Amino acid sequence: MKREIELILDSTHDAMIAVDKKGIITVYNAAAGKLTGKVPSQVIGKPVTEVVDTTRLPYILKTGDSELNRKQMLGDIEIVTNRMPVKNEMGEVIGALRF
Helix, strand or coil, rough: CCHHHHHHHCCCCCEEEEECCCCEEEEHHHHHHHHHHCCCHCCCCCEHHCCCCCHHHHHHHHHCCCCEEEEEEECCEEEEEEEEEEEEECCCCEEEEEE
């Protein structure tokens, strides 16, 4: 099942990055790698702040608020991105997602 999910995520043209509640990258699909020039297998397990210096995922983890259709500089290009918290069944923030 895990491999199937990886194939689905890598099939999309949308860059997707997910972090756990400590800000450690758990998902970094192929489109994210193309956009940033970083190899997904080399960034999984690293703090997102070390990989994407303009990331707002730590803010999402802290506040639990979503940010939709926001402009963000990524190197010398501007992208439009969505950032959302991932919550458990009790409503606690356990991670964050950027796509």
